[in-house]
Amino acid sequence: MDVRKEFLEFFKSKGHTVTPSSALVPDDESLLFTNAGMVPFKRIFTGDEPRPNPPRKTSCQTCIRAGGKHNDLDNVGYTARHHTFFEMLGNFSFGDYFKKEAIAYAWEFVTEVLKLPKDRLYVTVHTSDEEAYKLWQEHIQKDRIYKFGDKDNFWQMGDTGPCGPCSEIFYDQGEEHFNSDEDYMGGDGDRFLEIWNLVFMQYERSSDGKLSPLPKPSIDTGMGLERVVAIKEGKFSNFDTSLFMPLIKEIEKLCKKTYEYESGASYRVIADHIRSSVFLLAQGLSFDKEGRGYVLRRILRRALRHGYLLGLKEPFMYKLVDKVCDLMSEHYTYLNEKKENVKEQILLEEERFLSTIENGLEIFNEELKNTKEVFSGEVAFKLYDTYGFPLDLTTDMLRELNLKVDENKFDELMNEQKNRAKASWKGSGDKVASGDFKILLEEFGVNSFVGYEYLENKSKVLAVLDENFKKNTALKKGEKGWIMLDKTPFYATSGGQIADSGELGNSKILDVAKFLDINLCLVLANEEIKTNDELFAKVDKEKRMQIARHHSATHLLHYALRKILGPHIAQAGSLVEENKLRFDFTHSKALSEAELTKIEELVNSLIIKADEAVLETMPLQKAKDSGAIALFSEKYQDNVRVLTLGDSKELCGGTHVKNTSEIGSFYIVKESGVSAGVRRIEAVVSKAALKYAKHFINESMLLKTELKTNDNLLGVKKLKDEINKLKNELRNNSTNLEFKDVKGIKICVCELKNSDIKAAIDEAKNKFESVVVLLAQVKDDKISFACACKNTKLKAVDLVKYVATLTGGNGGGKDDFATAGGKDVKKLDEALKKAYEKIQEALVE
Secondary structure, three states, rough: HHHHHHHHHHHOOOOOEEEEOOOOOOOOOOOOOOOOOOOOHHHHHOOOOOOOOOOOOEEEEEEEEEEEEEEEEEEOOOOOOOOOOEEEEEHHHHHOHHHHHHHHHHHHHHHHOOOOHHHHHHEEEOOOOOOHHHHHOOOOHHEEEEEEEEHHHEEEEEEEEEEEEEEEEEEEOOOOOOOOOOOOOOOOOOOOEEEEEEEEEEEEEOOOEEEEEEEEEEEHHHHHHHHHHHHHHOOOOHHHHOOOOOHHHHHHHHHHOOOOHHHOHHHHHHHHHHHHHHHHHOOOOOOOOOHHHHHHHHHHHHHHHHHOOOOOOOOOHHHHHHHHHHOOOOOHHHHHHHHHHHHHHHHHHHHHHHHHHHHOOOOHHHOOOOOEEEEEEEHHHHHHHHHHHHHHHHHHHHOOOEEEEEEHHHHHHHHHHHHHHHHHOOOOOOOOOOOHHHHHHHOOOOOOEOOOOOOOOEEEEEEEOOOOOOOEEEEOOOOOEEEOOEEOOOOEEEOOEEEEEEEEEEEEEEEEEEEOOOOEEEEEOOOOOOOOEEEEEEEEEHHHHHHHHHHHHHHHHHHHHHHHHHOOOOEEEEEEEOEEEEEEEEOOOOHHHHHHHHHHHHHHHHHHHHOOOEEEEEEHHHHHOOOEEOOOOOOOOOEEEEEEEEOOOOOOOOOOEEEEEHOOOOOEEEEEEEEEEEEEEEEEEHHHHHHHHHHHHHHHHOOOOOOOOOHHHHHHHHHHHHHHHHHHHHHHHHHOOOOEEEOOEEEEEEOOOOHHHHHHHHHHHHHHOOOOEEEEEOOOOOOEEEEEEEEOOHHHHHHHHHHHHHHOOOOEOOOOOOEEEEHHHHHHHHHHHHHHHHHHHHOOO
């Protein structure tokens, strides 16, 4: 039975719109990852976004709980149902149906679609929720309904905001299988398994704790796919189901050992973690040293350590990617598109970690000898800082030995490191704004952007806000503030494209930004601006055009990258300005000069084709079905704007040229790495490209003048030949050294006049089996010493220190090679003489 499909089809039949899973990295700064099915709808529940039409949705949302407040990482592999990656089935009502329908739908699905036996089902409600208590009695016997308090049956998004009682459905897995003291309804045992939570969002909690009824109560539900599949397949652990066992079988093949549940925690960790890794990487996240990318790295490295316990001491996780895609790609089609790139990124990360794990484990095992109950926090931090062992990995290794780590000391050292980093970080200066945006949304709704069609129009001032986003009545001359226009031609910073500049009446537009989808202009008032004023809004046409040219070029660049490097290429960020573009993309290695040349040539050929830009607005699913590329990091409306430039077709809300020929020339200025698995290309077009080309032409002319030739390449070659000739002459001069033999060891101590001192020493080391060579060279009244010792008891570092000291200098190095500096040139001859005598005495002894 395909539970996922049956669930979505069922609620579709009940008037719900099926919504695809949103990105695992949410558009929400308060969350590390999307950790529940309601996250994509959070702003609708809070009233920050208007209700959709129709006001019913259903989804199967991919979720990650591996960091922050919701962190199940430590439990994964050791329990039957904890996962870092899981799928949450949910149905949502935004001010439409409420408890009666939600309860009826849930019961119908569980008993008639899933066909779970009714005598195995139990329900819980909040102690105060008499309405839900009575409604459930229409479906299930009264003695199967339990009342619990806030801890178990009251849901809230935060300390304030929408909240309400909830009702949970439990499945009895059988007394014959679970009969501990905790195996009762409300206990911590596994007999009664929660499978579905229905949240009745009916209150607004204020900062003083008061609950006020919401004018339009809503429904938010969540059913864990993995738990339901386990019940349907008669399994007591999610890991024993068809969702995980194919992966565990693959791990068995790799380590050539048979999986047994009681001792198989490592198998379960790997099976869980490869799912998280594949989905995060396929959605554009990369391994990193901080933030979400660091959590991804922790997940993979934890799996690698468990692989190590199974005897897998070479990269193996990348070999499991195909199986994840086989299991999941029917519903998540993008997995197959990204499969090869995901494998490549995982392999590189495995190689990085495995190169250090041996040393880390050696240090870990050494410290274990000194550990009785608590493992050293200093050593744990060293393992983290030097060898890439996350704290939870060290904790995991200690847990198997019933030991703990000194987390207080670890945290102290970690905070010291963070403070050092913070002190050296200048920051971007960005601030997350908070202000009266919700008031504006309720009063005026979202204002109209007309900038695609018009660069000038007469607009009405709907609202005035001060610099701190607080509603005002007017801006006085000389003041800065934010203006909401009824219809605005000014493009707000969005999708990598910077904001427009321009004028509003006689005042200057300094910035344009979106808050809750409201387009606001930051204005420096040259005259008083007040609400209801009608002013002429005018976009800086030249700046807009240059931005549009660079933006359209990013689409052609994206197309060229996919064409030349492969379909695994995905956008990982961009910046579009009037003077340059920056495009980040997923790729595991630096681009060669040949690849960059091909990309540059392809983009320019696409520009020359002079294709008309085709812009269409259509439903999101239709756009995807037509082949338009969408980004996981973007949150799209139901209707989206699709840009077609020749063979390039992408979703984009930015401003663009009307014809590719308007872009002009395209030059790649720089290619570099951003993080593991992410590369960056910087490029210029149009006026900026002309300026870039002119710069190189001027440099070329200057070079011709300096080289006194009309052929720069010929001139540079001639110059290189002369340099090489002089180097060879210096090397040849070094052969004039005279060596004496002392007990089979060749010795040379002298001053070199016009030779390469390093080349002379290298030649001596290559020429003789045993040698001591100490050379000095004077330049600008300063002495340079260099010494080499080969197959002798003498140490070069001691000899250069001795001779340098005699001339008022000092130095250092290694036993086989060392350098030093001297100051008093007058003492050089005497110093060399004494050094020679010291060498002779040492060898004769």
